[in-house]
Amino acid sequence: MIAAQHMPSRSAGWKVLVVENNTSDAEALAKGLQRHGHEVETVDTGGAALQTYKNVDLVLLDLELPDLDGIEVCRGIRTACDVAMIAVTARGSEVDRVLGLQAGADDYLVKPYGFHELMARIEAVMRRALPATVMPAMPKVVSHGRLWIDASSREVSVDGRRIEVTRKEFDLLYLLASHPDTVIPRKLLMEEVWGDSWSRRTVDTHVSSLRGKLGSREWIITVRGVGFRLGHA
Template sequence: MSQPSTCVLGPHIPAPGTSGESHLAEPDGGRSVHQGPGQSAAWRVLVVESDTGQAETLARNLRRHGHDVDSVPTGGEALHAHEDADLILLDLELPDLDGLEVCRGIRTAGDTPIIAVTARGTELDRVLGLQAGADDYLTKPYGFRELMARMDAVMRRARPRTPAPSTIVHGPLSIDQGSREVTLEGRRIPMTRKEFDLLCLLASHPDTVIPRKRLMQQIWGDSWSRRTVDTHVSTLRNKLGASTWVITVRGVGFRLGHG
């Protein structure tokens, strides 16, 4: 197993009273950074990094830019946690699994944007990373501003600008496609990314039975099983408080009900 490499988020600044030791410098001198016009939107970012210090520094800097950040140290945890993320920063040097395999696993499960962040810097490494499903590839050490720019570019490609999304109202159920928030009788219902996508697809066609195959292909892509949709439907019913919110049409698929 290779040793974790040092990720530099800014210039090395010696701490007072020391010489030669390197520290991770935070952007803008560690001051809180607020978004202004033209800056990136807030995303849910999953940091997959085995080095605790690097992960904490990166997460802190991202939060200062308004992002919601989760961090996991292993590939196995990343394969379980990626579903809720809008963007994944994936170190390829992980203690349990090869980062390329983790990248392939996440890409097989869905289309969440991935930026490989690694010390593997040869042309072959970059080619293998991109072929494994990474949307971009950033070699350590790197500058934090470059990372932010690459994140913006990847998200622009993944989510091109479209007309302002609407809010779907179905009785007491409200689905805000812009903020990806669901409320029922004014109470916010927390949803994972796939749960929201499933509910939104059903609500977009409230009087139509959506075939199971269409649900799976549109939400999960090529990697799916019958159990996957059944599990998510069951979870949706529990969160909405009634099994009649999602109606099963045996042998066909599902449609939105009225709770």
Template sequence: MEPGTMVRGGIPVSRNGWRVLVVENDVGDAEVLAGGLRRQGHKVSKVGTGGEALRVFNDADLVLIDLDLPDLDGLEVCRSIRTVGDTPVIAVTKRGSELDRVLGLHAGADDYLVKPYGFRELMARMEAVMRRMRPQPKAADVIVHGRLRIDASSRQVTMDGKSVELTRKEFQLLHLLASQAGSVIPRKQIMARVWGDSWSRRTLDTHVSSLRSKLGSTEWIITVRGVGFRLGEGE
């Protein structure tokens, strides 16, 4: 069994749980799935349209998406998610032909599960996808910077021992800055490392502003005008 994994109800699950976004048009199906995931220790958000999914998927560690949505085809939602980021996606749908599976995987889904399915199988597929997409760093990968502690193995941040809840991109940004504490990291390098090919000055500035707010001080992230950012010492 992978490090950081425990068994609950006979099902292996991540010890710290994940933030799972359920994109499902059927309210009943969404509630049943969300309930099962929450019982396994995961934090679950539910949306019923592709448009809503595209607005909030960045806050999730994993997306479970039905391809039959009322506003957008689920395949198009998968393509859009994959275009701007690397959030893992599993298609959970009634479309069960070989062609449907091929189209789903080509659209950017990391795995494809046909309804009806067994919950244990879903959990196993989620574990496998997360293991592939986000391999466990070494246990020693902990950065302590003053009152700030960043644990990459559990993806947890604490300030004075109190947990700081960050989105996936906020964590990646903070970890990047902390891993090169004392150095100024150029904007272009940050964008390439955290957002890949999705370039947006506004996106970076928004995440920096959010991080400063959550950390409780503008002094934790210092702007070096015309260059980029560096990790500060707080107040």
């Protein structure tokens, strides 16, 4: 997920396909998304959706379409790819929600809804989707100036001197070192290294410990308000 050139970010915006039968709803939704920096394409039929979803990051799919049932459109897109997808529809029964999620929607939002809620759901879906879809393979051995990391043996050394690190310290350092030119967001770093079991202080404690063991604070640079990146010491 980390390579900057492959990772859609809030600042760069996502490519969003809005599949909406109601013209005024589609226009309002598109304008709201564009104000948040996202690139939007709108279509009003299921057939058009099945022709245009391939190059987008997110599909917002109305299930009430004039030509095809939205559930079938959802299932068709999900069968073909793992693009993030949220059903946005007036169908609000439990059965409809279950069918939509089973067909492949990552989330289900019932009309009428608040735009802020939609944006929050989009953020949540994209956080879940991006790590699985854009994380490139990481190298087995990382050599970065005086720093050397072997993923197979899980060994770390600086100037040929072996550095004893814990399992999580290794995972943290290896993730940063595998993407030396990228600032890794704090939340993503915590999710990748600690999964569901972490607190904000956890990453700071491990970063501080690693800096001490590596002999310099410059090995791990804090980018305030964003995250961390690998440095040079």
